[in-house]
Amino acid sequence: MPESQIELIAHLARRAGFGATREELEEYGKIGYEGTVDKLLETSSPQWMSEYLIRRYHPDESSMLAGLSGLEAWLYRMITTDAPLLEKMTLFWHGIFATGYPKVLNAKPLSDQIRMFKKYAMGDFRDLLVEMARDPAMIIWLDNQQNHKDSINENFGRELLELFSMGVGNYTEDDVKECARAFTGWTIGNCEYMELRSARDSDWPYGRISWHYEFDAQDHDDGEKEFLGRKGNFNGEDIVEIICEQEATARFIARHIYHFFVADEPPVPQWPYQPPRDPEAINQIVQAYFDSNYDIKSVMKFVFNSDFFKSEDCWYEKVKSPAELVTGVMRLTESVDRPQYEHSSRQLRMQYMGQTLSNPPSVEGWDGGTTWIDTGALVERMNFASEELGKLETPGSKELFSKIAFEGNGEVEADRIIDICLKHLGTINVKDDTRSKLVDYASENGVIRVIDQEIDDLGKEKIAGVVKLIASTPEFQRA
Amino acid sequence: MATKGLEQGQFLRYVRTVGMTTMRGRGFYYPIDSAMSNDGGRLYVLSRSFERAVSDSMRVTMLNEDGEYFGVFGSAGIGDGQFRWPCGIAVNDQNRVFVTDEYLNRVSVFNESGEFLKHWGSEGEMEGMLNGPSGIVFDRDNNVLIADSRNHRIQKFTSDGEFVKSFGEYGSGDGCLNLPWGLGVNQEGEIFVADWGNDRIQRFTPNGEFVAKYGSSGREEGEFTRPAGVIVNQEGYIYVADWGNERVQVLSPDGEFVQKIRGQATNSEWAEDFLGVNVEEAGARKRANLEPDIEYFNDDPHEESSHIEKLFWGPVSLMLDAEDRLFITETNRHRIQVFERDN
Numbered sequence: 001m002p003e004s005q006i007e008l009i010a011h012l013a014r015r016a017g018f019g020a021t022r023e024e025l026e027e028y029g030k031i032g033y034e035g036t037v038d039k040l041l042e043t044s045s046p047q048w049m050s051e052y053l054i055r056r057y058h059p060d061e062s063s064m065l066a067g068l069s070g071l072e073a074w075l076y077r078m079i080t081t082d083a084p085l086l087e088k089m090t091l092f093w094h095g096i097f098a099t100g101y102p103k104v105l106n107a108k109p110l111s112d113q114i115r116m117f118k119k120y121a122m123g124d125f126r127d128l129l130v131e132m133a134r135d136p137a138m139i140i141w142l143d144n145q146q147n148h149k150d151s152i153n154e155n156f157g158r159e160l161l162e163l164f165s166m167g168v169g170n171y172t173e174d175d176v177k178e179c180a181r182a183f184t185g186w187t188i189g190n191c192e193y194m195e196l197r198s199a200r201d202s203d204w205p206y207g208r209i210s211w212h213y214e215f216d217a218q219d220h221d222d223g224e225k226e227f228l229g230r231k232g233n234f235n236g237e238d239i240v241e242i243i244c245e246q247e248a249t250a251r252f253i254a255r256h257i258y259h260f261f262v263a264d265e266p267p268v269p270q271w272p273y274q275p276p277r278d279p280e281a282i283n284q285i286v287q288a289y290f291d292s293n294y295d296i297k298s299v300m301k302f303v304f305n306s307d308f309f310k311s312e313d314c315w316y317e318k319v320k321s322p323a324e325l326v327t328g329v330m331r332l333t334e335s336v337d338r339p340q341y342e343h344s345s346r347q348l349r350m351q352y353m354g355q356t357l358s359n360p361p362s363v364e365g366w367d368g369g370t371t372w373i374d375t376g377a378l379v380e381r382m383n384f385a386s387e388e389l390g391k392l393e394t395p396g397s398k399e400l401f402s403k404i405a406f407e408g409n410g411e412v413e414a415d416r417i418i419d420i421c422l423k424h425l426g427t428i429n430v431k432d433d434t435r436s437k438l439v440d441y442a443s444e445n446g447v448i449r450v451i452d453q454e455i456d457d458l459g460k461e462k463i464a465g466v467v468k469l470i471a472s473t474p475e476f477q478r479a
Numbered sequence: 480m481a482t483k484g485l486e487q488g489q490f491l492r493y494v495r496t497v498g499m500t501t502m503r504g505r506g507f508y509y510p511i512d513s514a515m516s517n518d519g520g521r522l523y524v525l526s527r528s529f530e531r532a533v534s535d536s537m538r539v540t541m542l543n544e545d546g547e548y549f550g551v552f553g554s555a556g557i558g559d560g561q562f563r564w565p566c567g568i569a570v571n572d573q574n575r576v577f578v579t580d581e582y583l584n585r586v587s588v589f590n591e592s593g594e595f596l597k598h599w600g601s602e603g604e605m606e607g608m609l610n611g612p613s614g615i616v617f618d619r620d621n622n623v624l625i626a627d628s629r630n631h632r633i634q635k636f637t638s639d640g641e642f643v644k645s646f647g648e649y650g651s652g653d654g655c656l657n658l659p660w661g662l663g664v665n666q667e668g669e670i671f672v673a674d675w676g677n678d679r680i681q682r683f684t685p686n687g688e689f690v691a692k693y694g695s696s697g698r699e700e701g702e703f704t705r706p707a708g709v710i711v712n713q714e715g716y717i718y719v720a721d722w723g724n725e726r727v728q729v730l731s732p733d734g735e736f737v738q739k740i741r742g743q744a745t746n747s748e749w750a751e752d753f754l755g756v757n758v759e760e761a762g763a764r765k766r767a768n769l770e771p772d773i774e775y776f777n778d779d780p781h782e783e784s785s786h787i788e789k790l791f792w793g794p795v796s797l798m799l800d801a802e803d804r805l806f807i808t809e810t811n812r813h814r815i816q817v818f819e820r821d822n
Contacts (some may be wrong), residue, residue, distance in 0.1 A: 051779075051781075052704075052705045052723055055781075055793075056658075056675070056705070056707075057564070057581075058529065058795065059509045059511065059527055059529065059810045059811065060509065060529035060532075062781070062793060062810070062811055063509075063793065063810075063811035063812075064791060065500070065508075065509075066529065066531060066532070066533065071531070108785060112776065115776065116809065118775075138816065172790035189768070189771050189773065190767040190768060190769075190771065191768070192763045192766065192767070193760075193763040193764055193767035194767075196759065196760055196763045199762065200760065202757075202760060203812075204500055204501075204750070204752070204753050204760075204813055205499040205500060205746065205747070205749070205753050206500060206744065206750070206788055206812045207500050207792075207811060207812055207813050208497060208785075209769075209785070209788055210782075210785040210786045212771060212773045212786060248822060309800050328631075341530060341563060341564060341582050343529075343530075344529075344530035344531055348531075402801060455785075
């Protein structure tokens with residue numbers, strides 16, 4: 001397969017996953033680009049590391065007393081998955097339906113929400129919206145347990161329209177109220193007790209209790225409603241059906257997909273005032289949404305096979321989120337072969353970079369794009385990637401040393417070292433200027449010699465130095 | 480879907496619950512194993528805690544069967560008397576308390592009051608070295624048996640930590656092991672191993688020769704999912720902490736299924752103390768339906784146990800007192816449920 005095809009598949013792997021090792025890319029290459037898209041869309045056997053194994057060594061990731069436990073469990077999933085697109089889609093929906101620990105104060109329902117996203121991530125968008133509306137963490141997050149027949153609370157109804165489906169400017173205040181009426185009675189079981197425990201952050205006497213959805217028919221307003229020009233005795237499912245029929249919904253979701261998978265757009269609040277970067281691409285995604293009857297998997301297949309996605313104009317046009325960066329780095333090291341004590345510190349590093357999953361800065365989630373980069377965050381990102389990828393004893397590093405040793409006995413040219421390292425780290429295309437600086441560094445760093453198909457410790461340190469430098473390049477920090 | 484409720488009758492019946500969740504002091508925080516002093520007067524409950532928790536949440540809590548509290552010892556760290564991934568606890572005939580640490584690959588020894596005495600063990604694959612020591616028990620000769628989990632073997636040491644012998648290797652054949660966890664010893668000195676990764680219990684002679692295996696993967700009676708603990712009573716009945724199935728199973732001395740229990744915890748004395756001073760929470764708890772009839776996300780009993788508080792959640796370790804009462808330590812519910820023979 002031509003190197004250009006491998007490079008295109010590498011672009012796909014960075015966007016539809018967390019990047020890929022050279023070996024994985026060459027495997028993908030055997031089935032071609034479109035075959036790789038189909039393989040990534042296949043999600044039947046996503047995990048080799050079992051739930052049992054994680055629960056055994058990390059009991060807190062089993063019952064989740066602590067706020068970050070679900071995030072740590074999810075990080076294992078992202079690092080060890082064989083279905084990276086499923087995890088990326090889950091991240092995508094988590095960013096839109098952003099729900100946070102500080103108000104929910106029970107990590108298990110938050111983790112259950114992520115599990116729900118995973119189940120519905122690539123299905124019918126209507127199912128996802130209905131399940132999201134029934135999700136206990138979301139109900140508490142947006143106060144729908146306080147949305148009563150005789151006293152509505154508009155919070156969930158408003159966000160459903162504004163942030164989760166249509167975007168501002170596409171509905172009226174009356175629509176918000178009618179929407180809220182339709183979701184009255186959608187609450188959680190044992191609401192009084194669970195809400196009180198949550199408010200007090202109480203895990204007594206026997207730890208957290210999972211939450212469950214409950215429909216309170218007595219508290220549901222089943223009267224006639226007028227919503228987006230339609231009249232009927234609508235309930236929540238009817239509202240979702242009407243929402244999904246709207247072109248505004250298709251456009252809103254299309255722009256989110258473009259923003260997350262194709263190229264960074266401005267933050268969501270600017271969307272009503274700033275046109276899309278590629279309006280024609282948005283039109284095409286909208287069409288795919290309706291053509292597939294709101295089937296997200298079909299939409300994603302269309303996007304990944306589209307010319308606008310494959311275009312080199314959008315390669316490296318996205319700044320990796322901290323979750324993507326940490327996951328991608330750890331996957332490259334190939335060092336997470338079992339539950340590890342050190343795992344906890346990785347999610348802390350992600351926090352230092354500015355992202356704590358299940359703890360978004362607001363209901364609008366994370367802005368993404370260049371907002372991930374500030375002075376402190378950039379240093380943290382470069383340090384993390386360099387430290388992890390620069391470790392000499394990881395399987396990933398050993399593989400790299402073998403590849404260089406395979407060049408044969410004698411001195412290995414600096415140019416060649418850079419080539420091998422860039423391929424090893426996921427087939428990264430760096431700009432000429434970046435490449436020139438990398439070569440200069442490798443040259444100045446001293447000669448690397450292969451003797452008896454081995455590289456000595458000093459040589460390995462020099463190679464690790466090159467890897468650390470590549471991990472700091474803009475191209476590595478982007479996707 | 481897993482069944483809910485009380486499948487008990489002919490062998491064990493519920494007595495009471497001991498303990499509750501606390502990050503420090505009186506209480507447990509992810510208890511992972513328990514042991515009892517020789518006279519039965521003192522229980523030692525080992526709290527695993529987790530990496531980010533406060534240091535003194537990782538501890539051994541001392542109490543008696545009635546819930547009388549005697550204090551704690553140990554904390555998180557790598558110094559003397561500290562732990563990182565504490566996993567197993569056992570008491571020898573001199574009432575010395577031994578704690579395995581599956582991260583630090585060592586065994587820490589304390590006196591009966593919790594004063595640190597020494598630690599031994601080093602990481603490796605050679606005989607006498609450890610890689611993930613988890614379950615621990617003393618045999619009839621006061622030697623200590625350790626499930627050397629990631630070496631997939633059982634190792635025997637003297638109480639002073641001198642290597643005696645090892646048996647088992649990675650695999651699924653007779654006598655082979657896959658991440659073994661809990662250990663038990665019967666009256667004849669035979670060794671029972673919770674062969675976690677192989678979903679079975681294996682029985683060995685005191686010298687480590689394979690005798691029998693019980694169970695296979697599954698959720699039916701007599702089947703196991705990642706069994707974590709095993710203990711044998713004086714009559715030879717085998718109790719198994721069927722961890723992945725969130726239940727305890729009783730097998731006859733020859734391994735036939737006798738009973739399975741899912742747990743029926745009630746408020747412990749410590750829980751009552753908490754609710755007694757937090758009346759608003761106690762009132763809301765009383766009005767709540769703690770056994771709701773709901774549709775679960777999946778058929779893993781872990782899910783059911785996360786919703787129904789009285790059921791076992793993470794039943795990991797088993798302990799018997801002189802009166803044949805069974806103490807079942809539950810990691811995820813931070814408590815011990817006590818059962819007795821239903822004569």
